[in-house]
Amino acid sequence: MAGESMRDEMIEARRPPNAHRGVLKWLQRNLFNGPINSVVSVVTLGVLVWALWPFVQWALIQADWLGDSRQACSGEGACWVFISARFESIIYGFYPEAARWRVDIVFALMAGLLAWLAIPKVPGKRWAAIIAVIGFPIAAYVLLLGGHFGLMHVSTRNWGGLMLTLTVATIGIVGSLPIGIVLALGRRSKMPLVRAVSVVFIEFWRGVPLITVLFMASVMLPLFVPTEVEFDKLLRALVGIMLFWSAYMAEVVRGGLQAIPGGQEEAGKALGLNYWQRMGLIVLPQALKLVIPGIVNTFIALFKDTSLVLIIGLFDLLAIIRAGLTDSDWLGFATEGYVFAALVFWVFCFSMSRYSQYIEKRLQTGHTN
Amino acid sequence: ATLDDVKERGSLNCGVNVGLAGFSSPDSDGNWQGLDVETCRGIAAAIFGDPEKVEFTPLTAKERFTALQSGEIDVLSRNTTWTATRDNSLGLNFTVTTFYDGQGFMVDKDLGIESLEDLDGASICIQSGTTHELNLADYFPSRDIDINTVTFDTPDQTAQGFAHGRCDVLTSDTSQLSALRLQLPEPDSVEILETLISKEPLGPVVRQGDDQWLDIVQWSIFAMINAEEMGVNSDNVDEMRDNPPNPGVARLLGDDGNYGEQLGLSDDWAYNIIKGVGNYGEVFTATVGEDSPLGIKRGLNALWNEGGILYAPPIR
Amino acid sequence: MIEMKGLNKWYGDFHVLRDIDLTVKRGERIVVCGPSGSGKSTLIRCINHLESHQQGEIVVNGVAMTQDVKRIEQIRRNVGMVFQHFNLFPHLSVLENCCLSQIWVQKKPRAEVEKTAMEYLERVQIADQAYKYPGQLSGGQQQRVAIARALCMRPEVMLFDEPTSALDPEMIKEVLDVMVELAREGMTMLCVTHEMGFAKTVADRVIFMDQGQIIEEAPPETFFNNPRSERTKLFLSQILGH
Amino acid sequence: MIEMKGLNKWYGDFHVLRDIDLTVKRGERIVVCGPSGSGKSTLIRCINHLESHQQGEIVVNGVAMTQDVKRIEQIRRNVGMVFQHFNLFPHLSVLENCCLSQIWVQKKPRAEVEKTAMEYLERVQIADQAYKYPGQLSGGQQQRVAIARALCMRPEVMLFDEPTSALDPEMIKEVLDVMVELAREGMTMLCVTHEMGFAKTVADRVIFMDQGQIIEEAPPETFFNNPRSERTKLFLSQILGH
Amino acid sequence: MSRSPSGDRVALWRNPTFRAYVLQGVLLAALAALIGFIVVNTMANLEARGISTGFGFLDERAGFSIPQTLIEYSGDSTYGRTFVVGLLNTLLVSALGVVVATIIGFAVGIARLSPNWLLARLAGAYVEIFRNIPLLVQILFWYFAVLQALPSPRQSLSFLEIIFINVRGLVIPDPQPLSGFAATPWALLVGIVAAIALGIYAKRRQVRTGKALPIYWLGAGLIIGIPLVVFLLTGSPLEWSIPELTGFNFSGGVRVLPELVALWLALSIYTAAFIAEIVRSGIQSVPQGQVEAANALSLPGSITLRKVVIPQAMRVIVPQLTSQYLNLIKNSSLATAIGYPDLVAVFSGTTLNQTGQAIEIVAMTMAVYLTISLVVSALMNVYNARTLLKER
Numbered sequence A: 001m002a003g004e005s006m007r008d009e010m011i012e013a014r015r016p017p018n019a020h021r022g023v024l025k026w027l028q029r030n031l032f033n034g035p036i037n038s039v040v041s042v043v044t045l046g047v048l049v050w051a052l053w054p055f056v057q058w059a060l061i062q063a064d065w066l067g068d069s070r071q072a073c074s075g076e077g078a079c080w081v082f083i084s085a086r087f088e089s090i091i092y093g094f095y096p097e098a099a100r101w102r103v104d105i106v107f108a109l110m111a112g113l114l115a116w117l118a119i120p121k122v123p124g125k126r127w128a129a130i131i132a133v134i135g136f137p138i139a140a141y142v143l144l145l146g147g148h149f150g151l152m153h154v155s156t157r158n159w160g161g162l163m164l165t166l167t168v169a170t171i172g173i174v175g176s177l178p179i180g181i182v183l184a185l186g187r188r189s190k191m192p193l194v195r196a197v198s199v200v201f202i203e204f205w206r207g208v209p210l211i212t213v214l215f216m217a218s219v220m221l222p223l224f225v226p227t228e229v230e231f232d233k234l235l236r237a238l239v240g241i242m243l244f245w246s247a248y249m250a251e252v253v254r255g256g257l258q259a260i261p262g263g264q265e266e267a268g269k270a271l272g273l274n275y276w277q278r279m280g281l282i283v284l285p286q287a288l289k290l291v292i293p294g295i296v297n298t299f300i301a302l303f304k305d306t307s308l309v310l311i312i313g314l315f316d317l318l319a320i321i322r323a324g325l326t327d328s329d330w331l332g333f334a335t336e337g338y339v340f341a342a343l344v345f346w347v348f349c350f351s352m353s354r355y356s357q358y359i360e361k362r363l364q365t366g367h368t369n
Numbered sequence B: 001a002t003l004d005d006v007k008e009r010g011s012l013n014c015g016v017n018v019g020l021a022g023f024s025s026p027d028s029d030g031n032w033q034g035l036d037v038e039t040c041r042g043i044a045a046a047i048f049g050d051p052e053k054v055e056f057t058p059l060t061a062k063e064r065f066t067a068l069q070s071g072e073i074d075v076l077s078r079n080t081t082w083t084a085t086r087d088n089s090l091g092l093n094f095t096v097t098t099f100y101d102g103q104g105f106m107v108d109k110d111l112g113i114e115s116l117e118d119l120d121g122a123s124i125c126i127q128s129g130t131t132h133e134l135n136l137a138d139y140f141p142s143r144d145i146d147i148n149t150v151t152f153d154t155p156d157q158t159a160q161g162f163a164h165g166r167c168d169v170l171t172s173d174t175s176q177l178s179a180l181r182l183q184l185p186e187p188d189s190v191e192i193l194e195t196l197i198s199k200e201p202l203g204p205v206v207r208q209g210d211d212q213w214l215d216i217v218q219w220s221i222f223a224m225i226n227a228e229e230m231g232v233n234s235d236n237v238d239e240m241r242d243n244p245p246n247p248g249v250a251r252l253l254g255d256d257g258n259y260g261e262q263l264g265l266s267d268d269w270a271y272n273i274i275k276g277v278g279n280y281g282e283v284f285t286a287t288v289g290e291d292s293p294l295g296i297k298r299g300l301n302a303l304w305n306e307g308g309i310l311y312a313p314p315i316r
Numbered sequence C, D: 001m002i003e004m005k006g007l008n009k010w011y012g013d014f015h016v017l018r019d020i021d022l023t024v025k026r027g028e029r030i031v032v033c034g035p036s037g038s039g040k041s042t043l044i045r046c047i048n049h050l051e052s053h054q055q056g057e058i059v060v061n062g063v064a065m066t067q068d069v070k071r072i073e074q075i076r077r078n079v080g081m082v083f084q085h086f087n088l089f090p091h092l093s094v095l096e097n098c099c100l101s102q103i104w105v106q107k108k109p110r111a112e113v114e115k116t117a118m119e120y121l122e123r124v125q126i127a128d129q130a131y132k133y134p135g136q137l138s139g140g141q142q143q144r145v146a147i148a149r150a151l152c153m154r155p156e157v158m159l160f161d162e163p164t165s166a167l168d169p170e171m172i173k174e175v176l177d178v179m180v181e182l183a184r185e186g187m188t189m190l191c192v193t194h195e196m197g198f199a200k201t202v203a204d205r206v207i208f209m210d211q212g213q214i215i216e217e218a219p220p221e222t223f224f225n226n227p228r229s230e231r232t233k234l235f236l237s238q239i240l241g242h
Numbered sequence E: 001m002s003r004s005p006s007g008d009r010v011a012l013w014r015n016p017t018f019r020a021y022v023l024q025g026v027l028l029a030a031l032a033a034l035i036g037f038i039v040v041n042t043m044a045n046l047e048a049r050g051i052s053t054g055f056g057f058l059d060e061r062a063g064f065s066i067p068q069t070l071i072e073y074s075g076d077s078t079y080g081r082t083f084v085v086g087l088l089n090t091l092l093v094s095a096l097g098v099v100v101a102t103i104i105g106f107a108v109g110i111a112r113l114s115p116n117w118l119l120a121r122l123a124g125a126y127v128e129i130f131r132n133i134p135l136l137v138q139i140l141f142w143y144f145a146v147l148q149a150l151p152s153p154r155q156s157l158s159f160l161e162i163i164f165i166n167v168r169g170l171v172i173p174d175p176q177p178l179s180g181f182a183a184t185p186w187a188l189l190v191g192i193v194a195a196i197a198l199g200i201y202a203k204r205r206q207v208r209t210g211k212a213l214p215i216y217w218l219g220a221g222l223i224i225g226i227p228l229v230v231f232l233l234t235g236s237p238l239e240w241s242i243p244e245l246t247g248f249n250f251s252g253g254v255r256v257l258p259e260l261v262a263l264w265l266a267l268s269i270y271t272a273a274f275i276a277e278i279v280r281s282g283i284q285s286v287p288q289g290q291v292e293a294a295n296a297l298s299l300p301g302s303i304t305l306r307k308v309v310i311p312q313a314m315r316v317i318v319p320q321l322t323s324q325y326l327n328l329i330k331n332s333s334l335a336t337a338i339g340y341p342d343l344v345a346v347f348s349g350t351t352l353n354q355t356g357q358a359i360e361i362v363a364m365t366m367a368v369y370l371t372i373s374l375v376v377s378a379l380m381n382v383y384n385a386r387t388l389l390k391e392r
């Protein structure tokens, strides 16, 4: 029979062996661990340099930066003068110059509020939320549109550029999420008609192209309503965008709802919570957390789709750059325009993507069974 | 009636192109510029005495007729070719031709093309949603010339396609060809062929069934053409009104008769147009003509007595 | 306290509860046992209407169960439940888990609520974990939180559905200790469990179910030492066998 | 069969296995026990390299464990494992679960593979469920499938990580019966479990772990009746207490 | 209805069943009212504006040509045919895009979780770059990048003098069916039916006897073999039209347009970035224990992925994947930017402009996309139902 043994002295915990530290070690471990990986690494880096170098040369090294007319363009590299000459309109669209400070204030407020809400350490989240939900929209409405308190009225026709893109995206995002949640709940409802309506609504909006929706909203709407009724064009587009994306949002949220074990709802029932309390306090917080990647996918797609407001005759960031290309003084700078637009969109979407990943990590409250 | 709606609203809703160099494009401050745009301003000046009382609605080719039909806009001034179908079956009325255009061709000089017969087997870049596609289909098959079309959405994409060698030939209205040529990396390496294969009369459109409104648009443009013919321009219009050199000018500028009132406007309507936007010649030169980067010659668009076919009915 | 009369329930065509008659008096402690699938869970889940029954009556604490939403909520407020798989809310801290129903159902001020919650957490000896999340606790700790959460409603009745069977052997003890203490304090309890030790110690009555019916109902001594039905004998031999 | 020498493992900075020396001979049956978090699972997971260690040597069936993928696969082919939570593949039928490794690892023809699988399923008395999906089985049945699946590889060693602790009391018996039989047939086994009954019946040796180290190692009689270390005594009193 | 099991009366408004009916009734009424309102108004407005409606225009001569037609089409064809041509082109690029986007998306999504640091980072970069740049810009980029890389027709790259690549596209020989060819497609159909029947039989047989047939080989044999035999028996009734350079361009052969290639690339690469994220979240939703169990069975990594992880991840992936497929199909309408003749370009573009029948055309376009979407979701739902776990 095998031996018996017993330990009297406990072994003290030791520090792990120092095997994997330092830059070289890191490189070796991550890039050159084994012959195949080394080759892959070298080839990849080579391809990256080979592919990016001409672009860097065009966009940075040989580019023209200073000047105010096309005479400043040497034609060897990119001519960013085109962008800088139109920079104001790219940001503000056709918003009257005298009133642009109002746009600045609104977006400064928004940035501040976002920071307040987004950075976990800053206290007073409840107040921030109240301001963001009630105070800020009113302030933004009054400031951007004007017509009150002695502010000059600025028609939405004059909105444009980055300012319009951000406005539409923000309202679209803020609007489509709650509608999507309600639709998702509706689709899981026990009442057949509510469920049927949700399904039809979702499948309809998910099935038609947004372009045609906006087309209808922009030029055909007057046919659908009595002649006296008039809506602001931007408003119509916003409604269209919200409904359209809420259908996508609903499907994402539904995925999350399906993943929450039934026991959670039962526990809520056993505690005496009613339907809306169970949903609001228990099921949705968990479901939404689960589908953050999907929600952000939708946000990003929505953000980029704001470009379609061109159909209602408004010039968002991309459209205003394209409009600039038809200015007879600046013909022929398409590449610069598109590259710049791509860069701006990228910066915003990338930030969203990164922030969401950070939130995903933060919301990890230990593993669940 | 449209006029009442416009007056009540305090501004004219005018549909223009989303962006077409020389005809309508917003500058960096959002001021719309171009021949089509000035036409709208002229109409606004006639109604309100103020050329700025106009809201521009940028429209894509697909939207333009629907927007007019549905009442989104009061007048469509968007380089729209006047054709029988459009005039007759859509519930719309064309008013006056403000620009006589024709479909032309731009080719690489190196190809040595001399006539359209040489284009057999060529690929042609073309912008969608225009009459051009129909013209090509009319012209080439009947002459047994085989061509491939490549259709793009916007003018600058068409030009890019041509520049990258996707096709041998770029076709469009001649007015556009000169603009598109400027977008090419080497504008001098291409030439525009002499031959035109179509008539493209462009002008504003209004809804059918409101004759008064049709008249206002028509006569606002006639006033601009007549003004050029009479030598009245935005610089001398005040002086001309105070001392009309002849009875024609006096009638035009409202010193004599009640022509404005007949239209439902004030009698100084034409004065307001010319004061606000200038006569046709001025507008043409500034937007698409010599003073603009496009540098289009007057050609057919010169006055009838200067070798063109621009001919406005007299005001009397 | 709890009265069931002629209770019948079907899942589709499957007759899961058959003519159940059961009366539980205030302060009584009842253990329900029986083979898997015999309808034990279903029975106690009917008491707070997590399942609806098709025939028969249930009266809880004087309130007759109907379809009426208000009534159901009233009954649920008097009945605490502890699930086999804890069903804690993973996105809320332990303390928040316990406060939830008091804040939203009983609408009490938060400060007061937290005080009560801490008391109950202390009672189950887990007050030091109040600010952790359920995912950071061991199974035994989680189940004790679940008990505290149910107690925070100050229910008249506690229902336990196999509260220890998802636990590792070491953790079972923690939970049973808490339950024994609750029983000593005179809480009305209905407990589905196979922990026969627990049944022997605290139960006033043991109910044995099979195929949706109550087969035998007896005080623990009689039940374990002197079971009357054959079915019960077979079952007990299996449970106590290994 | 299995030899570990000076095994050390860290999770980040946490020293989870400390200087483990252990030799298991062919046909030996070893039960590992100890408080939660003491490193029992980690220890046996090191044997088939589900966890990698940082110091020390492991030799399984004559093959020394290195980082080499081929070697690891070779070792794993000789080592079957049964998890606490079964970890059956829910999208595959019971039979397919059992066939998977033979088909893809041993590349045998399907007909032969299925025959073997059915044999093992019969051995655990569950052949009639072969075409069901795991989700359609009870916990005890699932765990028996998991055992059959591991046996289908014809491993030299079987590792069990608390194979009964996710089960209801009634189902524990089914699984233990199968394990006892395997042990009788002379399979080399390493089993983490708290079922002291099982340890007493079949183990050749019981190993008690705490804080990442082996505290005591003894035949079951000695271990249960005559534990030498204080720590062991405390632990046994808890386990056997209720 | 409002009788409770215990027999006493329940206040009507507190009865959940009653509440449900009331709520649903209100909803239905509101919906009907809204639809009625829109219909009545539209009729009145159309009347008032003197706009004629109807689908008569579909029979009129279109009069313009389309560069890529999968069916016979010329300027003399009707607008109705234009519609079909555009629809087929849309379906073509969508189908190609869906396939490639799925492949790239899965590859990248899996690579993102790879233990190889470089691979994982590259996959991450792929997602962050292509997901965050507007599709239009990407389409233009690929189009002009593709074009730029290719030689002019006269300097075409050729392969054996029968396949040519140039700035106008890829030209390959065109099979011309001769008389008697019609039997081959029928034979193909028979082969497919036979293969499906075989599959069903094999499954039954396996369940019954536990013995499996090599269905993939047999099926492939049936699908390829039957038509091949018929083709040869009927005397190989097929002739190849070889492309030739004449004047500006190639004549003969079939041409694959660079527009198609660019659009296909852009759609696939863009959508793949979204799919990759979905796949990643799907894979991460598979419990770690599953991989451990596979490891313990010494399954190699690729088998673990294919047989254990992916099938389970599909449950999470499929619903979201459906949305992405629908997006891809709808995004294909950006084709107009580079002149690919899809439905939106030729029908709700050119045709709408020629005829001005905006309401009908937009409605038809919406209906078509809606139908495609519903078909895709229905198919995906069927698949989804199959991936659902069988449980008690």
Ligand SMILES: Nc1ncnc2c1ncn2[C@@H]1O[C@H](COP(=O)(O)OP(=O)(O)OP(=O)(O)O)[C@@H](O)[C@H]1O
Residues within 6 Å of the ligand: C011, C012, C014, C016, C034, C035, C036, C037, C038, C039, C040, C041, C042, C043
């Ligand atoms: N939603 C349902 N639909 C149909 N049958 C169900 C449903 N839920 C439970 N059942 C069946 O009802 C019977 C009783 O289930 P119940 O959960 O009450 O058993 P139990 O006594 O608690 O068993 P266990 O000890 O396994 O928990 C079982 O046969 C079960 O299969």
Ligand SMILES: Nc1ncnc2c1ncn2[C@@H]1O[C@H](COP(=O)(O)OP(=O)(O)OP(=O)(O)O)[C@@H](O)[C@H]1O
Residues within 6 Å of the ligand: D011, D012, D014, D016, D034, D035, D036, D037, D038, D039, D040, D041, D042, D043
């Ligand atoms: N991935 C990990 N990272 C860091 N620490 C870990 C990890 N996995 C386990 N641990 C820690 O290592 C220790 C040993 O874990 P192990 O699972 O081996 O314990 P055990 O003896 O099996 O306990 P139990 O009986 O609860 O299963 C525990 O303290 C645990 O918290």
Ligand SMILES: [Mg+2]
Residues within 6 Å of the ligand: C040, C041, C042, C162
């Ligand atoms: Mg149960």
Ligand SMILES: [Mg+2]
Residues within 6 Å of the ligand: D040, D041, D042, D162
């Ligand atoms: Mg363990």
